[in-house]
Amino acid sequence: MTQQQQTISPVRVSVSVGLEQQRCFEVFTAEMLSWWPASHHIGETPLKEIVIEPFVGGRWYAQHEGGEETETGVVTAWDAPRGFTVTWQVGADWTYHADLVTHLDVSFTPTEDGRTLVELVHRDLEAYGADAAQMQKTFEGPDAWAGMLRTYQGVAERAAS
Numbered sequence: 001m002t003q004q005q006q007t008i009s010p011v012r013v014s015v016s017v018g019l020e021q022q023r024c025f026e027v028f029t030a031e032m033l034s035w036w037p038a039s040h041h042i043g044e045t046p047l048k049e050i051v052i053e054p055f056v057g058g059r060w061y062a063q064h065e066g067g068e069e070t071e072t073g074v075v076t077a078w079d080a081p082r083g084f085t086v087t088w089q090v091g092a093d094w095t096y097h098a099d100l101v102t103h104l105d106v107s108f109t110p111t112e113d114g115r116t117l118v119e120l121v122h123r124d125l126e127a128y129g130a131d132a133a134q135m136q137k138t139f140e141g142p143d144a145w146a147g148m149l150r151t152y153q154g155v156a157e158r159a160a161s
Contacts, residue, residue, distance in 0.1 A: 025081035
């Protein structure tokens with residue numbers, strides 16, 4: 001039985017951060033726990049650390065207070081401080097799926113006013129199959145990528161002080 005695959009537009013969000021490119025990149029990748037919402041995790045216990053290993057093939061995972069680790073994806077491109085790409089392998093059931101692959105592209109572009117434009121694109125949502133449209137709607141929601149980037153923006157700008 002074949003199903004016609006629907007085209008799902010990527011989710012695109014951005015913020016302008018009052019911080020230089022290198023520091024923006026560091027806060028996003030190496031200090032993720034400082035801005036990632038505490039309620040947004042797939043482990044049994046609260047988050048202790050979020051790690052993106054800074055190289056192609058590196059893991060993106062979380063360590064939890066109970067000692068467990070949960071996988072999120074892997075690094076597929078790393079071009080510090082300009083940007084990176086990771087897989088997002090969390091299913092519609094909010095658990096890790098090795099066979100589900102969507103991508104997050106995050107770029108950091110200096111602007112003429114000394115700020116950095118941070119753009120996040122979550123693509124390949126078709127991989128969710130029958131859940132693709134609902135997941136797109138979820139990721140476009142105010143508490144998803146846009147809200148997380150606004151929180152990141154505030155934390156990053158406080159890091160400049």
